[in-house]
Amino acid sequence: MDRGNSKHAPRVDEQMDQEVSGLVQGPGTGGSRVDESRVPEPAGEDQPEATTAPAGDLRSGSPQGMTSEDVEARSRLGRFITMTALPGDRATLLANARDNQAPADVLAALERLPEGTRYQTVSEVWAALGHKNETTRW
Template sequence: MQRGNDRLSVHRDDEMKHELQGLLRSGHPTRTEEWHDPEPTADDDPEVAGGPVAPGSTGAPFETVRLELARILGRTSFPAGPGELTAVLRRENAPDVLVEALERLPRKDRYQNVQELAEALTRPGNAGSENAGRGSQ
């Protein structure tokens, strides 16, 4: 006879073992443990399956790059040039591919907002583009 300070009775313990039996045997979620399943992704979630957002890659459309830049930079970072924005990205621990893409932009250009910056980063051949950064006037 066990005389411990158990919170559960022997019957409840057996009941809990029975509830977990399907999960333990199969190794994957069963219908009785729906609360344990991960939530499916939403349609507007950024794509993370291919790794970090990389401007200019086929897996990173303009909207995704703009969303990631807006999330990291915010409104207070503008207007600014690539040097200032690179410093902010590094301080905020942004993905390296995003920082490296920003470093390839012409140093003399200035960007008024995230929209202009994202356009410059996603434009084909952004490293030597003369039109990158419309705010350079």
């Protein structure tokens, strides 16, 4: 004896089974778990496409007043000056950079620092080398 569903015809049972297959089997089978009301509609013919950067303003992550190259160069300098050297003067920073196997261009830059000045942060060292740090927002 077949115990099928007696409330619907077999054709209706198959249709109902397909309607819920996305919920039962997952999104890889053609169905979707996303509520249809939450799916964004495509842009109209006279409307611009949606973008994550309105008006073409892409954000690179660089702070105001610095380029991404400046950020990378300051970060590179900071890799060879550890926190144990700060606060420190030119001789302390050079010794620390040598201990950290800094390349020749970093050592040459640190040798240009004036004698007798103590630096509290890598940003202060960076500024003393003639570069710009980020500007603060008020």
